[in-house]
Amino acid sequence: MAIAVIDAWSPNYNSRSGAAIDCIVIHDTESDTAAAALSWFESPESQVSAHYVIDRDGAIYRCVAEMFRAWHAGSSELEGRTDVNDFSLGIELVGFATGTYTDVQIDTVVELCVDLCLRYPAITAARIVGHSDIATPPGRKTDPGPHFPWDAVRARVRIELDRRLA
Numbered sequence: 001m002a003i004a005v006i007d008a009w010s011p012n013y014n015s016r017s018g019a020a021i022d023c024i025v026i027h028d029t030e031s032d033t034a035a036a037a038l039s040w041f042e043s044p045e046s047q048v049s050a051h052y053v054i055d056r057d058g059a060i061y062r063c064v065a066e067m068f069r070a071w072h073a074g075s076s077e078l079e080g081r082t083d084v085n086d087f088s089l090g091i092e093l094v095g096f097a098t099g100t101y102t103d104v105q106i107d108t109v110v111e112l113c114v115d116l117c118l119r120y121p122a123i124t125a126a127r128i129v130g131h132s133d134i135a136t137p138p139g140r141k142t143d144p145g146p147h148f149p150w151d152a153v154r155a156r157v158r159i160e161l162d163r164r165l166a
Helices: 034-042 103-119 150-165
Strands: 005-007 013-015 023-028 052-054 060-062 068-070 088-093 128-130
Touching: 023 103, 034 052, 052 103, 088 103, 103 150, 128 150
Parallel strands: 005 060, 023 088, 023 128, 052 088
Antiparallel strands: 013 068, 052 060
């Protein structure tokens, strides 16, 4: 399935300085509309961005080109490597860490993650993590929250990757 993406560019990015992309970080926007999140990302003063935003209806917005380092992870560490922005792609889900996500958002995040894993083979289902998993100090962030279906998402990504790579 081809993924339709709407460009909504953010000025909040810089160079990866040669770092290879090898993980995906899932966030929530802490807003109920994509417009609110996109407005925040479009503001140079916010100094915040992500590569993608997935709206409640499944629409995907691209805010930063993958070749660049989006500013989504903040102070972070994954497997002993700090500054996770350098080697990750950030996906924001419209919603709140305390709430639930729509079925179409989950379907879309699975499809987008599969697409990214196929294009960046170092990203495996196990390297799809939440902001809460990488934020330092631990406990600083809670997104995407307790209602995000990690086991189902990772299992669906694995199944689809196996199917497409067979």
